Every structure is written in structure tokens, then in C-alpha cells.
Amino acid sequence: MPNTDSMGMTDSMPNTHAMADTDIGAETDDPLVREHRIKQQAAQELRRDAVVRIVRQTVTFVVFLGLLAGLYTGYKAFGQAIDDRQHDWAVVGSVLPRTDDLNMPPVGEIFGQFLETPGGQNQIYVKILFDEALFTLREAFAGFMVGLVIGMAIALALAQWRRIEQGLLPYVIASQTIPLIAIAPIIVIWGRKNFDVFPWEWQDWMSVSIIATYLTFFPVAVNGLRGLQSPRPENQELMDSYAANWVQTLWRLRLPASLPYLFAALKIAATASIVGAIVGEISSGVEGGLGRRILREAFNYTTGPDRLFASVLGAAVLGIFVFLVVTGVERLVVGRQDRGATA
Incomplete structure (x- = not known):
């Protein structure tokens, strides 16, 4: 058993x-x-x-x-x-620069300046730069968003009407030949004198945002137009066979096809908006941002050259930051689009 x-x-x-x-x-x-x-x-x-x-x-x-x-x-x-x-x-x-400490401060002193407390201040220098970078970022972001809207509106108009493209595109390109440092003070003065028609009080940083918009809309308009025109003729014929109207074709074909071109433009536009905001602050005397900080440190260069180098590095870090943000959004949007296409 x-x-x-x-x-x-x-x-x-x-x-x-x-x-x-x-x-x-x-x-x-x-x-x-x-x-x-x-x-x-x-x-x-x-x-x-x-x-x-x-x-x-x-x-x-x-x-x-x-x-x-x-x-x-x-x-x-x-x-x-x-x-x-x-x-x-x-x-x-x-001519190659001299290598004395006035022309080329040591790398250690440049980076050490971030942890120093300037005279008359109660904060370390990196905190001062951070606060001023946020101010500049606000100006640049406002200009970036307005430039994105204007650039895409121009791209849509040029893609829809061929005659407008032939007549307007050369002027869009020629607009970028105007020296930015020359028109920045004019825009700020116009803002102070003529922009009181809005229901809110016009401030100088808003004029700086217009300067950032000036540098932002161009790459968006040009690359957006190229992206909207990128679909192949057979794809357009397929949408026509479905009797899709212009809005449906734009939403389902042209905009998805334009995303790689558009994000390439947004990377340029994001960094250009930072440049525009800094240049606008420098040339118009707007206080509170990195541009004014760089100008102030340039005046005091002989007594603290390492501080000027540190402020320029802060501006570079801000430009890299906005570039990485756009890159992250691109991977999120384009990656999701690719996953949806393969699903």
C-alpha cells in the first residue's frame, strides 16, 4: 500500500x-x-x-x-x-588674447565666483544669477509663445495660398537683416509712449518680449512652411479621395508631417528667444535680467573679470536649459506619434 x-x-x-x-x-x-x-x-x-x-x-x-x-x-x-x-x-x-588674469581669469576663480557673495548683496552670486535668469526666461517665454503663434500663422497662410508665398516670403526673410541692437531701444520707447491702449499697464519687459518674438517667428515660419509642404502627392490624393476638407487634411496629414521640421525650428527659436531677451535688456536698459547683469559686470570688468565670465556662463546655461526642454517635448510628442502609428 x-x-x-x-x-x-x-x-x-x-x-x-x-x-x-x-x-x-x-x-x-x-x-x-x-x-x-x-x-x-x-x-x-x-x-x-x-x-x-x-x-x-x-x-x-x-x-x-x-x-x-x-x-x-x-x-x-x-x-x-x-x-x-x-x-x-x-x-x-x-590677435590671440593675453593670458594674464585680467584677460583670462583662472577657471577655478570663474566657477568659484558662483559661491561668492558680492559686495552690498546678501545672496551668493549663483542665487542672484538664478533670480535674474527667471526674469529673462519670463521675457523669452512670452516672446517665444507669441513668435510661435505668428510664425505658424504665416506658415499656414503661405502654405494655403501660393501667391501669398511668392509675394510675402522674401519680405519675411529680409526682416531678419535688420540689426537687433538697433531696433531694441526703438521698441522699448514705443512701448512706453504708444502701448497704453491695452487694458493692462505696459511694462518694459513686455517690449523685450517683442524683441524675442522678432527672433522667434522667422525659423518657425520657414520650417513650418517646409513641414506643411512635406507630405507626398499620393498622401494628398488619398485625403482628397476621402473628400477631406482643408481643416481635416491639415489636422490629419500636414501638421503630423510637419512635426520634425517644426521641432527643429523650435529648438532654434527657443535659444534665439533667450538671445533676443538678453540683447533687448542690454540695449534698452531694462533692469532685472541677465542682460543687465552682463552689462553691469562689463562696466566693472577691471575689478572683477571672473564675475563677467560667470554671468556669461549663466546665460549659456539658460540657453542650454530651454534647448533641452524643447528636446524633451519633441521626444514625448514625436515618440507618442510613432507609437500610435505602429500600434
């Missing part, structure tokens, strides 16, 4: 495992389950690739900064070793 029971138990155990294996096999053979697992695996691979890409780009950027700092320090050390006897070297028609 014991042997029989043990034999029975041993005989029943393989049957139980066989049933479990059969269930797993049946579950695996289910097309819906298989498709779900494939999607999960694809999503995991996408997340892993995204992490690897971010890490690689971060390491590349850090290495680039290190090489740049190394070249700066190496050139400074070489110049000081020869006592700047060759300060009149000509390189492509220009």
Missing part, C-alpha cells in the same frame, strides 16, 4: 506539471497575450534606450566641458610660461 500510494503520488505529480505546462503553453499561444507581451518588451527597450541615450549625451557634454576647460587652462599656462612674448600672433586675421 505505501508503495502503491507513493507510486500513485509520483504518477499524479507529472500529470499536474503537465497540466500547468499545457496552461502556460495555451496562454503563450494566445495572440492577445503574445501581442501584449511584445508591446511590454518594446516599451522596456524604448525606456532602456532612452536612459542610455541620456547618459551618453550627459557624459559627452561633461567631457566636452572638460576639454574646453583644459584647452583654456592649457593656453593660459603656455602664455604665462613664455610671458606673453608672442601676444601679437596673428590667427586668421585676429
Whole structure:
């Protein structure tokens, strides 16, 4: 009996495992389950690739900064070793800078300036730059959004009416030949004298936003037009065969096709809006932003050259930040569009 029971138990155990294996096999053979697992695996691979890409780009950027700092320090050390006897070297028609601390502050002093507290201030320098960067970012963001709307409106008009494109596009291109530093004070003065018709009080930073808009709308208009015209003729014929109207064709065909071109323009426009805001602050005397900070440090250059370098680095970091924000939005939107197309 014991042997029989043990034999029975041993005989029943393989049957139980066989049933479990059969269930797993049946579950695996289910097309819906298989498709779900494939999607999960694809999503995991996408997340892993995204992490690897971010890490690689971060390491590349850090290495680039290190090489740049190394070249700066190496050139400074070489110049000081020869006592700047060759300060009149000509390189492509220009003269190499002297390597004394006034012309080229040490890298350590430049970065150390971020943690210093300037005279008459109760905050460290990096906090001062951060607050002023937020002020400049507000100006640039307002100009960026208005430039985006104006640029896309121009692109839609040029894409819809061929004659308008032939007549207006040359003037859109020619508008960028006007020196920004020349028109910035004019825009600020106009804002103070003539923009009191609005229901709100016009402030100088709003005029600076107009200057940022001036640099923003152009790449959006040109690249947006190219993107709207990018669909192939057979795709347009397919929409016509569905009797799709202009709005439906725009929403389902032209705008999705224009996204790669549009985001390429937005990266340029975002950084250009920062440049426009800083230049507007410098040339018009608007207080509170990085432009005015750079101008103030330039006046005090002989007593603190490292502080001017630090403020310029702060402006560069702000430009890199807005570029990364647009890049992140691009990956979110375009990536979702690609996943929807493959689903």
C-alpha cells in the first residue's frame, strides 16, 4: 500500500506539471497575450534606450566641458610660461588674447565666483544669477509663445495660398537683416509712449518680449512652411479621395508631417528667444535680467573679470536649459506619434 500510494503520488505529480505546462503553453499561444507581451518588451527597450541615450549625451557634454576647460587652462599656462612674448600672433586675421588674469581669469576663480557673495548683496552670486535668469526666461517665454503663434500663422497662410508665398516670403526673410541692437531701444520707447491702449499697464519687459518674438517667428515660419509642404502627392490624393476638407487634411496629414521640421525650428527659436531677451535688456536698459547683469559686470570688468565670465556662463546655461526642454517635448510628442502609428 505505501508503495502503491507513493507510486500513485509520483504518477499524479507529472500529470499536474503537465497540466500547468499545457496552461502556460495555451496562454503563450494566445495572440492577445503574445501581442501584449511584445508591446511590454518594446516599451522596456524604448525606456532602456532612452536612459542610455541620456547618459551618453550627459557624459559627452561633461567631457566636452572638460576639454574646453583644459584647452583654456592649457593656453593660459603656455602664455604665462613664455610671458606673453608672442601676444601679437596673428590667427586668421585676429590677435590671440593675453593670458594674464585680467584677460583670462583662472577657471577655478570663474566657477568659484558662483559661491561668492558680492559686495552690498546678501545672496551668493549663483542665487542672484538664478533670480535674474527667471526674469529673462519670463521675457523669452512670452516672446517665444507669441513668435510661435505668428510664425505658424504665416506658415499656414503661405502654405494655403501660393501667391501669398511668392509675394510675402522674401519680405519675411529680409526682416531678419535688420540689426537687433538697433531696433531694441526703438521698441522699448514705443512701448512706453504708444502701448497704453491695452487694458493692462505696459511694462518694459513686455517690449523685450517683442524683441524675442522678432527672433522667434522667422525659423518657425520657414520650417513650418517646409513641414506643411512635406507630405507626398499620393498622401494628398488619398485625403482628397476621402473628400477631406482643408481643416481635416491639415489636422490629419500636414501638421503630423510637419512635426520634425517644426521641432527643429523650435529648438532654434527657443535659444534665439533667450538671445533676443538678453540683447533687448542690454540695449534698452531694462533692469532685472541677465542682460543687465552682463552689462553691469562689463562696466566693472577691471575689478572683477571672473564675475563677467560667470554671468556669461549663466546665460549659456539658460540657453542650454530651454534647448533641452524643447528636446524633451519633441521626444514625448514625436515618440507618442510613432507609437500610435505602429500600434
